[in-house]
Amino acid sequence: EEVYASQPDGFVDPDNPNHVYKLKKALYRLKQALRVWYDMLSSFLLSQDFSKGLQISQNPRGIFINQLKYALESLKKYGFESCDPVDTPMVEKSKLDEDKEGKTIDPSHYHGMIGTLLYLTASRP
Incomplete structure (x- = not known):
């Protein structure tokens, strides 16, 4: 204009x-x-x-906010895009021991996943 x-x-x-x-x-x-x-x-x-994480839509029923795009991008980033939701796959309240023969993981990768999940839950509409 x-x-x-x-x-x-x-x-x-x-x-x-x-x-x-x-x-x-x-x-x-x-x-x-x-x-x-x-x-x-x-x-x-x-x-x-950076990405725009919130989608806002409005219709006659009201205004709706979701983070589907951010959640799907996060799943893809960490290689979980083809996973299906399941219940907790372990016995609750069991003692966990160190896996001596297990493969090593990159701690920063794990920290990134946890940070993403914390952000997603803390910023949820």
Whole structure:
């Protein structure tokens, strides 16, 4: 949308007193300023590999918020996209022992998965 501004008092061009200025950038207090700021911030964050995690939809029944996209991207990131939901596959309250013959895992990978799950549960709508 093109926005024009009148010449401010004290800065009127004597040769063209009836001319107006076409704005090249959004100014604060204009309704377009918030949209320009949002678009600039969103494009920067997306370029830094951030993603928009919340989906918001509105219909006659109300406004709905979910994080399906973030949850599915997280499952894919950690290699669980083809898994089906199941009950806890172990006896509850059993003592766990170290697996001496088990394969080693990257602790940062595990920490990343746990952090993702914590973020998902803490930020759920």
